[in-house]
Amino acid sequence: MSLIVQKFGGTSVKDISKIKRACLLISTEHKKGNQVVVIVSAMAGETTKLINLSKNFNYSKNLDEYDVIVSTGEQVSVGLVSMCLNGMGIKAQSLLGWQIPIICDDNHSKAKIIEINTNSILKILKNSAIPIIAGFQGISYTEKKIVTLGRGGSDTSAVAIAASMSADRCDIYTDVDGVYTSDPKIVPKAKKIDRISYEEMLEFASLGAKVLQTRSVEMAMRYNVEVQVLSSASGQPGTLVVKEEKDMEKALVSGITHSKEECNITLINLEDRPGIAAKIFTPLSDANINVDMIVQTGSESGNNINFTFTVSDSDLKLAVSLMNEHKNEIGFQRIITNDKLSKISIVGLGMRTHSGVAKKMFTTLASKNINIHVISTSEIKISVLINEEFTELAVKALHSVFELD
Ligand code: ASP
Ligand code: MG
Secondary structure (H helix, E strand, O other), X not given: OOEEEEEEOHHHHOOHHHHHHHHHHHHHHHHOOOEEEEEEOOOOOHHHHHHHHHOOOOHHHOHHHHHHHHOHHHHHHHHHHHHHHHHOOOOEEEEOOOOOOEEXXXXXXXXXXXXXXXXXXXXXXXXXXXXXXXXXXXEEOOOOOEEEOOOOOHHHHHHHHHHHOOOOEEEEEEOOOOEEOOOOOOOOOOOEEOEEEHHHHHHHHHOOOOOOOHHHHHHHHHHOOOEEEEEOOOOOOOEEEXXXXXXXXXXXXXXXXXXXXXXXXXXXXXXXXXXXXXXXXXXXXXXXXXXOOEEEEEOOOOOEEEXXXXXXXXXXXXXXXXXHHOHHHHOOOEEEEEEEEEEEEEEOHHHHOOOOHHHHHHHHHHHOOOOOOEEEEEOOEEEEEEEHHHHHHHHHHHHXXXXXX
């Protein structure tokens, strides 16, 4: 008997017919004789609706109440899924984050999981019933308030529960049948990847492939949880996210990702002195703003520099206001922003051992007359920032040059 965690995303519980379909997949797994633990997201669109409701008030100053509101989408869907299963003659019981409890830190709207007590889940399983757990939510450690885990957080709930119960697999049901070499909406020739390493998936997720929340991949890697991404419509085998395997090395580049949610901020004319980067990034980090690419360029005269960094579109306004707030301290003259940018990245384990990948990428972009603003690299990825209008052209060209078509 295996223990399988099944997670159904918003599109897989979007309406009553999708809920019935999800319950069929749950019952199939259950009938195989496996122990099944289910995590459910809010019905598609519900969380956004709830967020918009809270935006009628000053929600950023009331993040605890914001969490009370936006966590309710999951309460509805776990109730519906449990009712549906019970109607099919399969015992099921819903569990909310606080009931388990999923204990988190007090960081409202982006809380991190500290600990999961699995007794309540085990008790339901012992009763031969299926626990239907609300994703995305938990309870704060000190104040015992409801918290949420950030957009897409039910992936993290699912992997965390799989890890804490040493599940044999964590199946993430969604509306695509796996992870693709690129976004099939842009590259029709993109192919489904059968197996991908945690490392590559981590890059994919953080670079804009929206299949899994990045934190869920980090957690899967840390606790060695075998994750499968698959479609609830087809129920066919999807993409397995697993530990690096020997033959995985063969793929030089395993995928091309893009994100149009990039913008850059340039601080002009700063004094070149020790501590300047710390002065810039401390307020950003205190505000939980994720900074991605960073470039410092010297001026010809030698003493002054410009500093460019990128943040996501949603953080731009706050980042600029923080910079202006600390203008004197940082000592820049002007600030320039650009939100019409796109980050294109190539990812592959093979880059660790092969040279010439960067050259090939840059030559390809040059041949299409695409200008690169910023470059950043890691061991297994190269990212470039380009004008947003060239996104499609760049992704298609790279997909074909790296023989992924
Ligand atoms: N319902 C939440 C959201 O839309 C969490 C999730 O679906 O993963 O962000
Ligand atoms: Mg999701």
